[in-house]
Amino acid sequence: GQQVMQIPQYQHVQEGEDFTTYCNSSTTLSNIQWYKQRPGGHPVFLIQLVKSGEVKKQKRLTFQFGEAKKNSSLHITATQTTDVGTYFCAGGENDMRFGAGTRLTVKP
Amino acid sequence: GAVVSQHPSRVICKSGTSVKIECRSLDFQATTMFWYRQFPKQSLMLMATSNEGSKATYEQGVEKDKFLINHASLTLSTLTVTSAHPEDSSFYICSARVPSPLSYEQYFGPGTRLTVT
Numbered sequence: 381g382q383q384v385m386q387i388p389q390y391q392h393v394q395e396g397e398d399f400t401t402y403c404n405s406s407t408t409l410s411n412i413q414w415y416k417q418r419p420g421g422h423p424v425f426l427i428q429l430v431k432s433g434e435v436k437k438q439k440r441l442t443f444q445f446g447e448a449k450k451n452s453s454l455h456i457t458a459t460q461t462t463d464v465g466t467y468f469c470a471g472g473e474n475d476m477r478f479g480a481g482t483r484l485t486v487k488p
Numbered sequence: 489g490a491v492v493s494q495h496p497s498r499v500i501c502k503s504g505t506s507v508k509i510e511c512r513s514l515d516f517q518a519t520t521m522f523w524y525r526q527f528p529k530q531s532l533m534l535m536a537t538s539n540e541g542s543k544a545t546y547e548q549g550v551e552k553d554k555f556l557i558n559h560a561s562l563t564l565s566t567l568t569v570t571s572a573h574p575e576d577s578s579f580y581i582c583s584a585r586v587p588s589p590l591s592y593e594q595y596f597g598p599g600t601r602l603t604v605t
Contacts, residue, residue: 410592411590411592413592413593413594415596421598422581422596422597422598422599423532423581423583423596424596425593425594425595425596428591428592428593430590468531468532470594472592473592476522476534476592476594477534478524478531478532478533478534479531480530480531481530481531483529
């Protein structure tokens with residue numbers, strides 16, 4: 381069945397450094413979504429990508445959907461301590477599959 | 489954004505008892521709700537997809553007789569963990585999808601931490 385792989389599992393950065401997490405699917409995805417889960421919290425929807433090659437920006441966050449619609453990335457420019465949390469990608473329609481998540485820690 | 493509530497937030501029960509968890513969409517009607525299980529520092533594992541008025545679709549390996557899901561209305565889905573055992577201790581999270589064409593975003597409830605003693 382469909383699997384969504386996400387790397388890296390952990391990322392520790394100095395505040396101000398950039399951060400990127402990557403997702404790869406074994407099958408073509410109709411859409412991909414990104415969520416952020418703060419420690420002790422629940423996942424919060426960030427964005428949805430639908431079109432091949434789509435790029436969307438939210439302030440310091442840049443989301444990309446690959447041309448083949450099998451991979452995606454989330455890039456954070458100049459991380460801040462408020463960016464701390466686990467970032468999940470998820471793909472699928474009626475049966476959402478979450479990646480393993482990338483746990484980001486930021487050292488002030 | 490859309491709001492999903494979940495109750496209770498924490499529950500401790502004895503082994504062999506049953507626990508019901510409620511998931512409500514507060515400001516929208518959710519034709520589809522999802523139930524996930526999350527272990528500490530791990531990803532979300534989809535347990536089942538719940539559609540209003542029909543039987544839930546369970547993921548492979550999830551016992552439907554143990555995890556009873558009922559989606560009786562457009563705003564409420566319930567998960568009942570029957571005959572709970574310590575290995576059922578986990579964080580259970582529900583989510584609801586806002587019915588919209590080409591929109592697959594899900595809104596998550598705050599989760600329920602179940603501890604079985």
